[in-house]
Amino acid sequence: MAKKTSFEVLHEFVEPARNNVTPETWDYLMGGAETETSLNRNRMAIDALALRPRVLRDVEHASASAKFLGHDWRLPVFLAPIGSLQDITKQAGVDPACAAAQFGIAHMLSSACAPGLEAVAAAAGDHPRIFQIYVRGDAGWVDELVARAIGHGYAAICFTVDLDIIGRRERDMVKRYKPTARRAVTGEVHQTRFAWADIERIRANIDVPLILKGIATPEDALRAADLGVDVIYISNHGGRQLDHAQGSTDVLPEIAAALAGRTEIFVDGGYMRGSDIVKAIALGANAVGLGRLQGLAAAAGGLAGSSTAGVTLRCSTASVGLPGKEATRVFALWVALPSSSAASAAIPRRLIAR
Ligand SMILES: Cc1cc2nc3c(=O)[nH]c(=O)nc-3n(C[C@H](O)[C@H](O)[C@H](O)COP(=O)(O)O)c2cc1C
Numbered sequence: 001m002a003k004k005t006s007f008e009v010l011h012e013f014v015e016p017a018r019n020n021v022t023p024e025t026w027d028y029l030m031g032g033a034e035t036e037t038s039l040n041r042n043r044m045a046i047d048a049l050a051l052r053p054r055v056l057r058d059v060e061h062a063s064a065s066a067k068f069l070g071h072d073w074r075l076p077v078f079l080a081p082i083g084s085l086q087d088i089t090k091q092a093g094v095d096p097a098c099a100a101a102q103f104g105i106a107h108m109l110s111s112a113c114a115p116g117l118e119a120v121a122a123a124a125g126d127h128p129r130i131f132q133i134y135v136r137g138d139a140g141w142v143d144e145l146v147a148r149a150i151g152h153g154y155a156a157i158c159f160t161v162d163l164d165i166i167g168r169r170e171r172d173m174v175k176r177y178k179p180t181a182r183r184a185v186t187g188e189v190h191q192t193r194f195a196w197a198d199i200e201r202i203r204a205n206i207d208v209p210l211i212l213k214g215i216a217t218p219e220d221a222l223r224a225a226d227l228g229v230d231v232i233y234i235s236n237h238g239g240r241q242l243d244h245a246q247g248s249t250d251v252l253p254e255i256a257a258a259l260a261g262r263t264e265i266f267v268d269g270g271y272m273r274g275s276d277i278v279k280a281i282a283l284g285a286n287a288v289g290l291g292r293l294q295g296l297a298a299a300a301g302g303l304a305g306s307s308t309a310g311v312t313l314r315c316s317t318a319s320v321g322l323p324g325k326e327a328t329r330v331f332a333l334w335v336a337l338p339s340s341s342a343a344s345a346a347i348p349r350r351l352i353a354r
Pocket residue numbers: 028029030042080081082083084110111112113132160213235236237238239240268269270271289290291292293295
């Protein structure tokens with residue numbers, strides 16, 4: 001099948017994405033843990049909310065830009081960390097990091113993603129980048145990795161804390177499949193031992209913003225805030241870890257209320273288009289992470305395409321004022337591959353679930 005390079009709507013690139021990766025990689029990207037209840041709840045929590053548009057406000061100069069982590073961004077959106085991206089796109093972590101830099105949004109590089117933090121830093125340049133860590137060694141190992149990341153200009157450090165033990169991803173298990181980064185993994189026991197005392201120690205040692213990814217209750221959010229964590233990243237790992245969890249958008253309001261502005265809030269889980277992002281911002285998030293949407297766009301570029309420099313996220317904005325909010329923004333996300341024309345992104349749920 002000829003490679004498609006122009007996409008008008010998002011579901012147009014779901015098909016090429018699927019055709020460009022193996023069935024194993026497709027399930028790795030799209031699947032969740034066990035019954036996939038958490039995965040589905042992420043989306044249900046977003047779909048259950050309706051917007052109440054207000055009219056006759058001057059929106060001529062409305063802007064979708066955002067400030068978080070001390071930086072200005074074009075959108076309150078970032079590319080969430082994806083491990084084993086090398087199974088989806090040849091340049092692995094380089095592609096999304098460069099695309100994010102080019103577009104002006106944040107990118108979070110996974111410690112389980114090739115070609116590593118140094119190569120990604122070299123390729124993406126000065127644009128602020130975030131490094132996400134799975135703990136695979138003792139305190140010395142952690143400190144050394146954190147120092148390397150900060151030394152290479154990463155503007156914030158994120159620890160993923162919802163993966164003490166990897167979830168039962170049954171689509172992968174039934175095929176006896178492991179993505180590339182998992183095949184070589186060692187030292188997982190250190191993640192199982194990782195605890196609040198480690199966060200306290202790390203907080204005392206570093207000056208850059210500290211993010212905890214995988215917080216799902218107000219209790220843990222407050223405990224992290226008490227320790228000086230800068231960003232509470234609400235996530236259930238895209239439904240890939242604990243099954244029967246709440247949807248991220250369901251827990252966002254109570255965590256935002258408990259924190260009452262003490263930290264910034266990131267959230268991810270099921271966000272696929274601009275109106276989804278508006279809902280998260282209206283409920284108290286500072287920024288929204290994109291996981292599978294990023295993977296789909298990268299896959300649509302094709303593993304074979306050496307010209308696939310990456311995914312470029314573009315947006316057009318409109319604005320409405322929602323009750324209690326001044327000019328809350330409605331974003332239409334536009335997703336394009338480098339050689340394509342501008343393409344609007346709109347993805348029906350039935351096309352993303354499987
Ligand atoms: C293929 C894949 C790999 C992932 N790898 C990581 C990872 O290395 N580190 C991490 O913290 N989260 C990882 N996640 C979770 C994402 O960062 C994010 O929390 C999740 O994908 C958000 O949900 P969404 O895919 O519905 O947007 C991964 C998710 C997917 C789909």
